[in-house]
Amino acid sequence: MVRKLIKKLKGAFSRLFGRKRVIRLGIYGEPNTGKTTLANKISMDWMGKEVGIVSEMPHETRTIQKVEHIEVKAGKKTLVMNLLDMPGLSASVDFKEFTKFRESVSNTDTDFKDLKVSDLKRIAEEEDLSKTGKKAAIIQRLKAKISKKELQTYVKDLKIKVTAKKGKKISKASARKIAEEATKGIVEAIKWLDNVDSVIVMMDSTKDPMTQVNIMLLxxxxxxxxxxxxxxxxxxxxxSKPNNIMSAFPQHPVVPISAKEGRNLENLYKTIAENL
Known part of the structure; x- marks a missing residue:
């Protein structure tokens, strides 16, 4: 009751003084449901930068990742948000599951040498540079003309696929450390429930939504x-069976999306705005 009253007062003051309300939007859910993928998509679309690393390993995100003051169009409204990508929630964390994976390596810092010759030629063409010669020669010309930051923009705009870099296999010692960090991340994410204004609960539409974590979180x-x-x-x-999620939790709005492909995100933004 008190929380609702405070929100109403904040909204009234914002309207009175013409300020846009900044909401703290938390993305919660179980590991590997696509939380960071969605956070990256939102942040890249509206801020031009990624939030964190995405991998197949559960609990890749073990700390709260934030992007502040993102302005998102939601129908006729504009959502101004501080986006919070939360660590994945789970009932238990077993260090042994991490030993099956390799350490993640960020691909956001793409280097010229990471690209194929054909992709380098495409960028050279955009810069009106010569495309002739071997790879080293093309790279040399590009380096003299564009910065590493501009290269990342070209990779994004031209939709260039960069081969994922592989890290070394995770040792037992590293796995234990990851498990400890993941557990701390879960605790921190739960504590942050007192500080968020709205929450996106991510669920994997290919799996049974009636899990202990989902039920307890909701x-x-x-x-x-x-x-x-x-x-x-x-x-x-x-x-994918999004209808299973709708049937399981009919009391809440459910928006089918593909964070990977960016499908139906406009409807997601609109639904968030309508439910504030």
Whole structure:
């Protein structure tokens, strides 16, 4: 009751003084549901930068990742948000599961040498540079003309695929450290429920949504009167069944999306704005 009253007062002051309200939007959910993929997509679309590393390993995100003051068009409204990509929530963390994976390496810092000759020629053409010669010669001309930051922009704009860099296999010692960090991240994410204004609950539409984590998370959010929008992610997958999520949680708005492909995000933004 008190929380709702405070929100109404904040909204009234914002309208009175013509200020746009900045909401703290948390992205919560189980590991590997696409939280960071969605955060990256939103941040790249509206800010031109990524939030964090995406990998197949669960609990890749072990600290709260923030991007502040993102302005997103939501229908006729503009959402101004501080985006919070939360660590994945789980009932337990076993260090042994991490030993199956390799350490993640960020691909956001692409170097000239990481690109194929054909892609280097495309960039050279955009810069009106000569495309002749071997790879080293083309790279030399590009380096003299554009910065590393500008290269990242070309990679994004020209949709150049960069081969993922592989890290070394995770040792048992590293796995134990990851498990410890993941556990701390879960605790921190739960504490932050007292500081968010709205939450996107990410669910994998290819899996059964009736999990202990999902039920407990939604229960906590409901008890705190925090606005909830469920994102039924991975609708790009053939075995996607977003209707299962809608049937499981009919009391909450469910928006089928593909964070990977950026599908139906406009509807997601609109639904968030409507439920504030």
């Amino acid at each position: 229960g906590n959010l409901e008890a705190k009167n925090i606005p909830i929008v469920i994102a039924a992610n991975k609708i790009d997958a053939k075995n």
